[in-house]
Amino acid sequence: MTRAVLKAQKQNLLPDYLRRKASEVISMVFNEYDYETDIQVKTEEAERRGHAAGLSEGTRNARIETARKLMQKNVSVQIIEECTGLSEEEILKVK
Structure with a gap:
């Protein structure tokens, strides 16, 4: 996996992303994918974004x-x- 990431970097595939996240990409591949955890994390992220957007709109309405x-x-x-x-x-x- 490490060789694959290094090869992708040499070929300039996703250069910015791999520069920042190479170790995370390798780690994700080696760890077992868990659908339930993935859904839970995505749901929590969506709730946080929705809550932040709601606060922004609520603040604007108050102003x-x-x-x-x-x-x-x-x-x-x-x-x-x-x-x-x-x-x-x-x-x-x-x-």
Whole structure:
């Protein structure tokens, strides 16, 4: 297996990936593949990505709601920009 990875590197196959992950590739081949573990790991990674995306969207929605409330109180767009991190264009859409 090590020879195969070295040969791939010499032939410039996946150069960046093999430079970073050669030992991991060799290790994966020698270890027995376990479908259940693979599915579990992929599920956990997907959940983490989904959770992070949800937090980002939730944060954005909260900033928009804050901008809406500040607009109702006649706070200037410039101050709302500073407080929420939203652009002037995004704030004006809230009106």
